[in-house]
Amino acid sequence: MSITEFAVPGGLRTATPGDMTALVGNTPLLRLATAETGHGYWAKLEGANPGGIKDRAALHLVRRARERGDLAPGAPIVESSSGTLGLGLALAGMASGHPVTVVADPGLEPSLRRLLAAYGAHVDIVAEPDPVGGWQEARRARVAELIAGSPGAWNPDQYHNPDNVDAYEALGLELAFQLRHIDILVCAVGTGGHSAGVFGVLRRLYPHARLVGVDSPGSTIFGQPARPRLMRGLGSSIYPRNVAYDQFSEVHWVPPAAAIHSCRRLARHSYATGGWSVGAVALVADWLARREPASARVVAIFPDGPHRYADTVFNDEYCRQHQLLDQPLPTDPETVDNPLGHLSVAWTRTTNVQDPLASQARGDGARVAGLVADGAAAPSLADGEVRA
Numbered sequence: 001m002s003i004t005e006f007a008v009p010g011g012l013r014t015a016t017p018g019d020m021t022a023l024v025g026n027t028p029l030l031r032l033a034t035a036e037t038g039h040g041y042w043a044k045l046e047g048a049n050p051g052g053i054k055d056r057a058a059l060h061l062v063r064r065a066r067e068r069g070d071l072a073p074g075a076p077i078v079e080s081s082s083g084t085l086g087l088g089l090a091l092a093g094m095a096s097g098h099p100v101t102v103v104a105d106p107g108l109e110p111s112l113r114r115l116l117a118a119y120g121a122h123v124d125i126v127a128e129p130d131p132v133g134g135w136q137e138a139r140r141a142r143v144a145e146l147i148a149g150s151p152g153a154w155n156p157d158q159y160h161n162p163d164n165v166d167a168y169e170a171l172g173l174e175l176a177f178q179l180r181h182i183d184i185l186v187c188a189v190g191t192g193g194h195s196a197g198v199f200g201v202l203r204r205l206y207p208h209a210r211l212v213g214v215d216s217p218g219s220t221i222f223g224q225p226a227r228p229r230l231m232r233g234l235g236s237s238i239y240p241r242n243v244a245y246d247q248f249s250e251v252h253w254v255p256p257a258a259a260i261h262s263c264r265r266l267a268r269h270s271y272a273t274g275g276w277s278v279g280a281v282a283l284v285a286d287w288l289a290r291r292e293p294a295s296a297r298v299v300a301i302f303p304d305g306p307h308r309y310a311d312t313v314f315n316d317e318y319c320r321q322h323q324l325l326d327q328p329l330p331t332d333p334e335t336v337d338n339p340l341g342h343l344s345v346a347w348t349r350t351t352n353v354q355d356p357l358a359s360q361a362r363g364d365g366a367r368v369a370g371l372v373a374d375g376a377a378a379p380s381l382a383d384g385e386v387r388a
């Protein structure tokens, strides 16, 4: 018998030094059952990419910038990141010959910092949060400073650059090929890139499909006042223009203790888990799947895997320090009618999703506490601050 007589299920990928981008995409789907028989959801495991979901964005952002002539061959790339895009940019920089600087804050996990350095990225940590715009604004200002001092350097600007949305078209198509029919897509929201990009594809194929967003309490994206946040990845202290506000039928804010419970439950029962955003998204997808008919196709995107979170989400001492282990896992969220200015502490949801900047400009509804007119940053407090 010769090897050509065997069919390889799912296909195999081969990457070469000339095209290591073949390592990215075509990620697996996992079926996760809820407590009720027959109900469940599908998880798209983006942690199977070398760095995580943002490998897709980084490769696309760099490709488009080179095509447009914004990024000259060999020119430096400088970006603010809570880590995941940094890993992607390290890969993209390696693949196309650009030095990469990742501007982060002290909340960046030490293991990730070492990994970024191992991949050849320069990691620049800002020392202080901006008194008005928090860590995110401090990072943005540092990126501007580095760009100004380095002629030809390019900033991808993942928060506002529409290429960070288009980058996820392939992910949407993969889901359509894998599932053939989708009713609900559940995504964590940080820059808004992957929710907008994936849903942009799905809603054209399945016009009835719904998009459910998952955010962190104290994140400004959907109109809460800025507060210190423990969770990284999802949430923001600015108003990224890549968020497709008009596409969300519902948004949930999941507190860190619930996300941790959820990550640990996934680890124990499914062997696939991840960090803050994975735990939060899984909690919401499970809740939706329980309420929908068993035939509904609910899909959750798991942006990364567990390894980076060994010292936080999966570290009992860390969790005890932040009083995250002694709270029971909530079974249902509270519902709020007007999320603008609402400060959620427990798991909360709304079906009244609004763009805080558009609401502010129209002058309707509640005034958003501390919203600034140009949308650059919300005053007070910090992104990824290391306290509960």
Ligand SMILES: Cc1ncc(COP(=O)(O)O)c(C=O)c1O
Residues within 6 Å of the ligand: 082, 083, 084, 085, 188, 189, 190, 191, 192, 193, 194, 195, 232, 233, 234, 275, 277, 278, 303, 304
């Ligand atoms: C781990 C993780 N989850 C979720 C997100 C949110 O994704 P997006 O920026 O596409 O909204 C990010 C963004 O940095 C992330 O790093």
